[in-house]
Structures are given as structure tokens and as C-alpha cells.
Amino acid sequence: MTAARADAPRGRPRSVEADRAIAEAALDVLADQGIADFSVEAVAHRAGVGKATIYRRYAGRDEVLAAALDYLHDDLPLAPPQGCARERLEMVLDSIRTPMMATRSGRIMAQVISASAQHPDFLASFYERVLGPRRRLLVGILREGVDEGWVDPQVDLDVVATLLVGPMIFLKVWHGTPVASIPTEQIIDLALGGIGVRDRRRAGGAAPLGDLAPASDS
Amino acid sequence: MTAARADAPRGRPRSVEADRAIAEAALDVLADQGIADFSVEAVAHRAGVGKATIYRRYAGRDEVLAAALDYLHDDLPLAPPQGCARERLEMVLDSIRTPMMATRSGRIMAQVISASAQHPDFLASFYERVLGPRRRLLVGILREGVDEGWVDPQVDLDVVATLLVGPMIFLKVWHGTPVASIPTEQIIDLALGGIGVRDRRRAGGAAPLGDLAPASDS
DNA sequence: TCGTTACGATACGGCCGCGTTCCGGAAGTC
DNA sequence: GACTTCCGGAACGCGGCCGTATCGTAACGA
Numbered sequence: 001m002t003a004a005r006a007d008a009p010r011g012r013p014r015s016v017e018a019d020r021a022i023a024e025a026a027l028d029v030l031a032d033q034g035i036a037d038f039s040v041e042a043v044a045h046r047a048g049v050g051k052a053t054i055y056r057r058y059a060g061r062d063e064v065l066a067a068a069l070d071y072l073h074d075d076l077p078l079a080p081p082q083g084c085a086r087e088r089l090e091m092v093l094d095s096i097r098t099p100m101m102a103t104r105s106g107r108i109m110a111q112v113i114s115a116s117a118q119h120p121d122f123l124a125s126f127y128e129r130v131l132g133p134r135r136r137l138l139v140g141i142l143r144e145g146v147d148e149g150w151v152d153p154q155v156d157l158d159v160v161a162t163l164l165v166g167p168m169i170f171l172k173v174w175h176g177t178p179v180a181s182i183p184t185e186q187i188i189d190l191a192l193g194g195i196g197v198r199d200r201r202r203a204g205g206a207a208p209l210g211d212l213a214p215a216s217d218s
Numbered sequence: 219m220t221a222a223r224a225d226a227p228r229g230r231p232r233s234v235e236a237d238r239a240i241a242e243a244a245l246d247v248l249a250d251q252g253i254a255d256f257s258v259e260a261v262a263h264r265a266g267v268g269k270a271t272i273y274r275r276y277a278g279r280d281e282v283l284a285a286a287l288d289y290l291h292d293d294l295p296l297a298p299p300q301g302c303a304r305e306r307l308e309m310v311l312d313s314i315r316t317p318m319m320a321t322r323s324g325r326i327m328a329q330v331i332s333a334s335a336q337h338p339d340f341l342a343s344f345y346e347r348v349l350g351p352r353r354r355l356l357v358g359i360l361r362e363g364v365d366e367g368w369v370d371p372q373v374d375l376d377v378v379a380t381l382l383v384g385p386m387i388f389l390k391v392w393h394g395t396p397v398a399s400i401p402t403e404q405i406i407d408l409a410l411g412g413i414g415v416r417d418r419r420r421a422g423g424a425a426p427l428g429d430l431a432p433a434s435d436s
Numbered sequence: 437t438c439g440t441t442a443c444g445a446t447a448c449g450g451c452c453g454c455g456t457t458c459c460g461g462a463a464g465t466c
Numbered sequence: 467g468a469c470t471t472c473c474g475g476a477a478c479g480c481g482g483c484c485g486t487a488t489c490g491t492a493a494c495g496a
Contacts (some may be wrong), residue, residue, distance in 0.1 A: 012493040013443025018443080034336050036254035037441040039483055054486070108385075114336065116391050117328040118252045127392060151413055159404050159411050167384030169391070173334050174345060186377050194412020195360075195378055217296055229471025230463045236473080257453055273455070305468040 014057075021047040022054055027069035031107035035115040035122065038065060065122075069129060071107065085144050086188075093184050097168035102174070106172075113173060131208050135161055150192075163191055232275075239265040240272055244286035249325035253333040253340065256283060287343060290326065303362050304406075307382075310356050311402050313350070315386040323348075324390075332389060353379055368410075381409055 025047035030038055040061050042052045058064045083091070109130065116123040138161050145151030150161075167187050235427050243265035248256055262269045276282045291435075301309070327348065334341040358378050363369030385405050 009441090010495060011439080012443075012495095014442065015493095034254075036252075036336070037255060040485085041483060048448085051485085051486085052445090053443065060485075061483095079425050094439085108333065111336075113331070113391060114334055116331075118254070118324070123392070123462095155408060156404070157295070158324055159400050159408055162385050162388060162400055163381070163405055163413075166386070166388035167380050169388045170384035172339070173331060173387070174448075182380055183376050186374070187381055190373060190377055190381050192412060192414035193370075193374055194393070194410055195381075196410040198411070228465060229469080230465090231475075232472065233463090258455085259453060266474085268476090269455085269475065270457085270475090274472075279453095279491095280454075 015053075018047070018049055018053055019057070021049055022057070022064070023068060023071040025049075026105060027065055027072060027108065030065070030068055030111060031104045034111045035065070035119060040064060066125075069122075069125060072105065072130070085141055085148060085150070088141050089138070089145070090184055090188060091142060092134060093164060093168050093188065096134055096165060097172050097184060110172065113169070131165075135165060138164065160191070163189070236265070236267055236271055237275070239267055240282070241286060241289040243267075244282055245290060245322060245326065248283070248286055248329060249322045252285070252329045253337060257383070258282060282339075284343075284416065287340075287347065290347070298406060303359055303366060303368070305365075306359050307356070308402055309404065310352060310359060311382055312354055313387050314383060315390050315402060328390065331387070349383075353383060356382065378409075382406070 012054045022043065025043045029042045029046055033039075033042060038061065040051060040054055043049075043064060044054055045140045047054075050104075058067060082088070109126075112123060112126040139157050142151055142160055146157075164187065167182075168184070171182060199204060236299065242396060243261045244256075247260045251257075251260060256279065258269060261267075261282060265272075276285060300306070309317055325415055327344070330341060330344040335340055357375050360369055360375045364371045364375075370436055382405065385400075386402070389400060
């Protein structure tokens with residue numbers, strides 16, 4: 001019985017090229033227009049695709065948005081785990097901070113932070129997909145730091161991560177204001193050494209290996 | 219020749235009550251809806267005022283928004299400078315972080331941070347009006363800390379301010395995520411004490427008054 | 437070749453906020 | 467009391483995006 005296999009596709013198959021074009025265009029629009037102004041029409045136009053082609057794949061605006069975030073995952077490589085721990089620490093923090101306006105991923109991150117108040121669920125999903133992994137990577141590096149003896153074993157690494165990530169986000173968001181350009185290196189030095197006075201002799205000082213890897217473009 | 223003085227107002231004067239109602243309603247809408255969804259219609263409805271009454275005062279949406287920000291200034295008292303330095307430090311930082319969702323000003327702050335990507339100019343003006351003064355207050359307290367001997371005189375206070383404010387903003391924005399509830403106190407302790415290991419004798423422990431590195435200077 | 441499905445393009449009705457303009461009435465000045 | 471201006475409310479046309487439907491065409495399986 002050639003009883004046509006139920007899963008046998010008939011007719012013209014969906015264009016994988018259109019799939020890609022839609023996802024790419026969605027990220028572009030998200031980066032440029034933000035979530036509030038994210039419209040299916042804009043995505044279709046940017047992708048060079050009919051709206052019907054989008055609605056054939058997604059139920060509506062929100063699904064397109066969600067799919068775009070999924071697709072983003074591949075777009076954002078985690079900082080490579082190489083170099084000494086201090087270097088890696090700097091790289092991870094820079095990977096949160098640096099690509100702000102320079103890369104599409106950075107602009108999207110800004111837009112999502114932006115939408116936090118209006119779309120808390122979206123923020124949560126972004127945290128889970130993008131910021132969370134970086135934070136875990138950071139905690140991992142700090143844990144190595146404990147093993148290697150340059151991080152105080154008594155401190156709560158989650159708090160440390162917040163202390164380090166916070167300024168990165170801050171500098172990211174306020175990149176246009178007078179406080180803009182404090183090097184990541186200084187933040188790390190300060191966090192490691194502490195602000196309070198004591199016997200002195202900053203842990204960092206003029207760390208010889210300060211050169212920060214040329215932040216991989218998105 | 220009672221040549222009517224040119225500045226003599228004739229006819230019904232504008233209602234100052236309407237002025238107030240519009241400003242208040244604008245802030246409410248801004249806090250609840252955000253900048254993107256900030257509509258003149260919503261403000262008018264909330265203020266119990268005709269749209270014409272608003273357009274008689276402002277040229278359009280943007281002017282209403284700007285006026286609302288001006289009006290916000292009075293609404294946001296700076297943290298009072300009392301208590302010991304450490305207490306004041308905590309108060310200033312909490313004044314940035316805590317009122318997030320609890321107060322209208324806090325919600326507005328979140329909304330403005332939100333709009334940063336789409337309205338960088340708006341962010342700048344908000345920085346100037348609200349965050350800037352708090353940051354200066356913070357730097358002032360830190361400077362006293364230097365005088366009093368519990369802040370390292372060699373560190374750049376601007377960087378310190380960023381190291382402290384950053385986590386506050388971060389915790390503010392990500393208040394819905396797993397990292398939510400780290401006490402401000404812990405951030406301060408950590409920033410003061412530093413993460414790196416040294417002769418140690420962690421400032422933390424169960425210090426009652428945040429024993430600021432007992433300048434033991436051993 | 438024929439049937440089926442996807443393609444890009446375009447048009448549709450619906451909704452909503454815009455900015456404008458009318459209204460009848462109220463609140464002031466002269 | 468006459469006059470002027472503002473009041474709140476309601477309607478208008480405009481433009482944008484929504485989600486859907488309908489074109490003629492293109493790509494594939496049987």
C-alpha cells in the first residue's frame with residue numbers, strides 16, 4: 001500500500017532562506033527599533049518577505065520576537081576560556097559591557113534592558129538566555145580564583161558577581177553620560193583590592209597583562 | 219488713555235489646578251505606561267481634563283513629557299545627610315535602589331532607564347536631574363570617608379561611585395530575576411573590604427556596624 | 437502534466453493615538 | 467452686564483500597525 005505517508009510533504013516546501021531572512025531581519029529591527037516599535041510589517045519589509053510568509057510561520061508579533069531571541073543565542077558567543085584567570089575575568093566582563101552600541105547583540109541587549117519595565121517576562125527570558133550564562137561563567141572563573149588563592153574564599157560569589165556585573169551594566173546603559181569611560185580593568189582592580197584602607201599594596205597595581213582581548217565582534 | 223497694559227490678562231485665567239493635575243497625571247502615566255506608551259490622551263483622561271486643555275499649554279507629546287520631568291524634581295527628595303558616614307552611604311545607595319517599584323519616582327526611574335536606547339537624550343536629562351545629584355552626594359560622602367580614614371585616599375572616587383551605583387542599578391533593573399535580593403549592606407561591605415585575599419580578617423563576619431576595616435594597618 | 441503548497445505583493449477592515457476643531461458653559465476682567 | 471478666555475467633552479481626518487485574504491507566480495511530488 002503506497003498509502004501516502006502521512007508525513008510526506010507535498011507542494012512547494014518552505015524556504016529555509018526565508019526562515020533565515022526573517023530571523024535576521026527580526027534581530028535587526030529589534031536592535032534598531034526596540035521592542036515597543038517592533039512590528040511584523042517592519043520585519044517583513046526588512047527581510048524582503050511578504051507578511052503572509054511570516055504569519056505562516058508565527059502566530060503573531062510575540063512569537064516572532066521569541067523566535068528572534070532563540071536565534072540570538074547562536075549569535076552571541078561566550079567569551080573564550082583562555083588566558084590566565086585575571087584575563088578571562090576581564091574578558092567576560094567586557095563581553096557584557098563593550099559591545100553596547102558597536103554590535104547588534106549589544107544593541108539588542110540594551111533594548112531588552114530597556115523593555116524591562118514594560119516586559120518583565122521578556123527581561124527574564126533574556127537573563128536566562130544571555131546574561132545568565134555569562135554570569136555563571138563569571139562565577140566559575142571566580143571559583144577558580146578561590147582555588148588559585150587570589151579570591152577570598154569567604155565571600156559569597158553571587159554577591160561578587162553582582163558587584164562586578166552591576167557596574168558593567170551601568171556603564172553600558174549610561175554610555176552617553178559624563179561617567180562613560182571607566183576601564184573595566186579599574187573596576188576589577190578596585191573590587192579585588194577594596195576601597196577601605198588597610199596595609200595597602202593593591203592586589204592589581206599595574207598588572208602587566210592588562211591588554212584586553214580585542215572584543216570579538218558579535 | 220487707559221491704554222490697556224499689554225501684559226494685562228483678560229478673560230478667564232488658566233486654571234493652576236489644571237496645571238497641577240496635568241503634571242501629576244503625566245508622571246502617573248509615565249510611571250505606569252512608560253515613555254513609549256505615553257499618550258496625551260492617557261494624560262488628559264487621567265487628569266480629568268480635555269485634550270484641548272493640554273494642547274493649549276504644550277505643543278505636543280514631547281513637551282508634556284519634558285514638563286513632567288521638570289516637575290519630577292520636587293517629587294524626589296535627596297536622602298537626608300544624617301547618621302554616621304557609613305549609614306549615610308547606605309542610605310544614598312538605597313535611595314537609588316529601593317524605591318524601584320514601591321514609589322512612583324522609582325517606577326519612573328525604571329521607565330527612563332528603559333527608554334535609554336530609544337531616547338538617549340531623555341536619559342541624559344534624567345541623569346542630570348536625578349541620578350547626577352545622588353552620585354555627587356555619594357562622592358561627597360566618600361570624600362568624608364577619606365578624611366575620616368576609612369576610604370583609601372588613593373582610589374578614584376568616580377570609579378568607586380560607579381562600583382557602588384552600578385550594582386544598585388543592576389539590582390533595580392533585574393529585580394524579577396534570581397539575583398534579586400542581595401542587601402545593599404553586603405555590596406558595601408564587599409566593596410570596602412575587597413574580594414582579593416590578603417592577610418585577611420574579613421571585615422564581614424557579624425560586624426554590627428560594618429566594622430570598616432579596623433584600620434588596624436597591622 | 438497536474439495538484440499542492442509556498443512565494444512576494446498588495447488590499448482590506450479594525451483599532452488606536454495623534455493633533456485639530458467644534459461645542460455649551462464657567463470664570464474671570466472691564 | 468458685556469466681553470474675553472479657558473474649561474471639559476466630543477467629534478473629526480490622518481496615519482500606522484494589526485491580522486487576514488487574495489492576487490499571479492514559483493517550486494516541488496506523484
